[in-house]
Amino acid sequence: MTNPQSLPRTVRKMHLDDIAKVLVVERDAFTMPWSEQAFLNELGKNPFATYQVIETHGQIVGYGGMWIVMYEAHITNFAIHSSFRGHSFGKELFQAMLDEAVKYxxxxxxxxxxxxxxRAQKLYQHFGFVKTGLEVGYYTDTNEDAYVMTLEM
Ligand SMILES: CC(C)(COP(=O)(O)OP(=O)(O)OC[C@H]1O[C@@H](n2cnc3c(N)ncnc32)[C@H](O)[C@@H]1OP(=O)(O)O)[C@@H](O)C(=O)NCCC(=O)NCCS
Structure with missing residues (x-):
């Protein structure tokens, strides 16, 4: 069996010229993907936003971001390309995102x-997140509810 850690991985800040590759992951991962303009706004215009990518062999396989306002962070987006799931990329990227939040x-x-x-809930629970609320009909594509999950650091 392949060791889930065996692929090399690097986490770094997302740059404007990463957006085309990030969009490949975004469109693979979500039924309502963000547009290129949404990423341009986040990276170029939103002073509260911070985004990171995770790479293996120079290929972007996932990314995540959050808004940090005062002492609170809100995760806006987080995904690993379906071809690379189950190799701990998600956990490693999410740990890096939490480390970044701690720095702020x-x-x-x-x-x-x-x-x-x-799957995502299990990952968040691994990091200590607990369910603290329910947003009814939060996802407009299917009218699905969202759990609000919170981590007190
Ligand atoms: C959620 C997501 C980011 C996880 O990425 P990943 O790289 O596969 O995650 P990892 O390999 O690091 O696994 C982390 C944990 O996820 C859970 N997990 C992984 N594969 C799983 C599976 N097939 N079934 C259930 N849980 C699973 C486990 O808790 C795992 O930890 P463990 O290995 O200690 O058991 C990925 O599935 C994804 O991009 N999904 C689509 C986008 C999405 O849902 N984003 C979150 C929006 S809120």
């Missing part, structure tokens, strides 16, 4: 996740 003095991290997305 963040005390609390929140996110929304589809109630059907058990």
């Amino acid at each position: 003095g963040v005390k609390k991290v929140t996110l929304e996740v589809r109630v059907s997305n058990h």
Whole structure:
């Protein structure tokens, strides 16, 4: 069996010229993908936003981002390309995102996740997140509810 850690991995800040490759992951991972313009706004215009990518052999296989305002961070987006899931890229990237939040003095991290997305929920619970709320009909494509999950650092 392949060791899930055997592929090399590097986490670094996302740059504007990464967007085309990030969009490949975004469109693979989500039914309502963000547009190129959304990423351009986040990286170029939003002073509260911070985004990271994870690479293997120079290929971007995932990315994640958050808004940090005062002592709170809100995860806006987080995905690993389906061809690279189950190799701990998600955990490693998410750990790097939490480390980044700590550098900014963040005390609390929140996110929304589809109630059907058990895989992501399990990952978040691994990092200590707990379910603290329910947003009814949060996802407009299917009207699915979202759990709000929170980590008190
Ligand atoms: C959620 C996601 C980022 C996880 O990425 P990943 O690289 O596969 O995650 P990892 O390999 O690091 O696994 C992390 C944990 O996820 C869970 N997990 C992984 N594969 C799983 C599976 N097939 N079934 C259930 N849980 C699974 C486990 O808790 C695992 O930890 P463990 O290996 O200690 O058991 C990825 O599935 C994804 O991009 N999904 C689509 C986008 C998405 O849902 N983003 C989150 C929006 S809120």
